[in-house]
Amino acid sequence: MGVPGYHLPVLLHEVIDLLQINPAGTYVDATFGGGGHSRAILEKLGENGRLLVFDQDEDAYRNRIEDDRVTFVQQNFKHLQRFLKLYKAIPVDGILADLGVSSYQFDTAERGFSTRFDGDLDMRMDRRTSLTAADILKSYSEKRLQYLFQEYGEVTNAKTLAQTIVSMRKAHSLRSINEFKAMIQPVVKGNPAKYLAQVFQALRIEVNDELGVLKDLLQQATEVLKPGGRLAIITFHSLEDRLVKNYMKNGYFEPQEDHPFSMETPPKIFKVVTKKPVTAGQDELKNNSRSRSAKLRVAEKL
Known part of the structure; x- marks a missing residue:
């Protein structure tokens, strides 16, 4: 059933440790991917535990786990609340989201995520949607x-x-990655690999509305988690990390100004468990280059 070439799950031990898994609990892996985190959660669950996994990518679906305790939802996690309601799984004990693009997606040339190959300027994580990177350009x-x-x-x-x-x-067809790279080559600044990675990141975020769906996930998590339930999010760039940090801290996506004369203090939604983001240790960095930019933040629903 597995799809070869999926990435190693990042910060695996840290995630499992900080989720404090209840063997009879209900958990959500919002970004199934290669299923590494899901398999580790399942090992901690007893026969009455439940795991609901979300992934909109058809390649991830081919990688699914055959286990009666697992429900695979082939949808974007922005539909979290709707499908948890459908499967009578509310409230849940814990939610995990690993927001990185999988190595499998990066290494599949025709998906258009990587600057290393030629391929269509696609970048859709869910190929049922219509907007591609080429359309944007x-x-x-x-x-x-x-x-x-x-x-x-x-x-x-x-x-x-x-x-x-x-x-x-x-004057340019702008269909393929190589055509696009050749077209913008005269304006590339600094390290070309880094520059192109930043350009591709921007396009990928827009194609998949990554910041919008992250906001949806965070807001819905507050609705579906039970008090004492934990939310664990792994981010790979500062834009995502900032949203997660602010939301876990004060329930807003932007940092809030302190108004000395304001009498109202909005009620806290979460207790932050990780005062600083958890990052990969030396061993993991050596074995998995993807973990270099990974940051894990965990909060507990009050």
């Missing part, structure tokens, strides 16, 4: 492209890059 205005590269990719010359794309896209 062909149709977005210069202003919108600039915002995208600036905010989601932290690209230093986002304005120049957006201008270049808009002025040259009529």
